[in-house]
Amino acid sequence: MHAFLLSTAVIFLAELGDKSQLMAMTFATRYKTRDVLLGITVATALVHLVSVGLGRALGSGLAEYQWGISIGAGVAFLVFAAWTIRGDELTDDEAQAARRSTGMAVVAVGTAFFMAELGDKTMLATVTLATQEGWFGTWVGSTVGMVAADALAIGVGAWLGRSLPQRVVAVTAASALAIFGVVLITEGLLSR
Structure with missing residues (x-):
């Protein structure tokens, strides 16, 4: 129980203001809140399972590989940015179908979060x-700590998604993803 409470508090606080919260907000402008939360939860559970495994097996030796993980995640974010812009060329019917497609949204959000959290x-x-x-x-x-912190951002993102035109949402989301990609690549190159 001590490990649970300590980890929840530490990760919740570490997540506040992190790029993952901004990603959660961005995705919530495009997809259903339930789908974003599900994608984040699955990705977080997987990354943190790997993390505790590494923590048990390697101790603190993982830090030397963070640069490569950051560069790989940054490239993936640039791909997600391009994908977001490309998605704006769908017809209105196709866009509505994509928004209703739980599987597509969960995979997109989950993959993005998994990549973003590697080395974070x-x-x-x-x-x-x-x-x-x-x-x-x-x-x-x-x-739990990470999902709780990101749920705050999802609420804000869902509200923005209902309040802004679709093109503004898409350009903003793609810009945010591209910025995350550049930041991750820069962090990786500088830490090498």
Whole structure:
């Protein structure tokens, strides 16, 4: 229980103001809140399961590979940005079908979050906590902490999605994803 409570608090606080919250808000402008939350939860649970495994197996030795993970995630974000802009060329009927498609939204959000969290501070914090605390409590607590912080951003994003024109939402989302990509690539190159 100690590992759960500690991990929930640490990861919740680490997530506040993180790029993942901005991503959650961005995705919530385009997809149903339920789908965004599901994608985030699945991706977070998987990344944090890997994190606690690494924390138990490697201790703090993961930091030397963070640069490569950051560059790979940055490239993926640039692809997501291009994909977001390309998606705006769908007909109105196709766009509505895509918005209703739970599977497509969950995969898009889940993949983006999985890539973004690889090498992120919350992943490294989870690895660090797992070196000192029980793996199960750390895994569940870190997942709950992150999803709770991102749920705040999802609420704001869902409201913006209902209030702004579709083209503005798409350009803003693509711009945010591209910025995340450039930041991750820059972080990776600078940390090498």
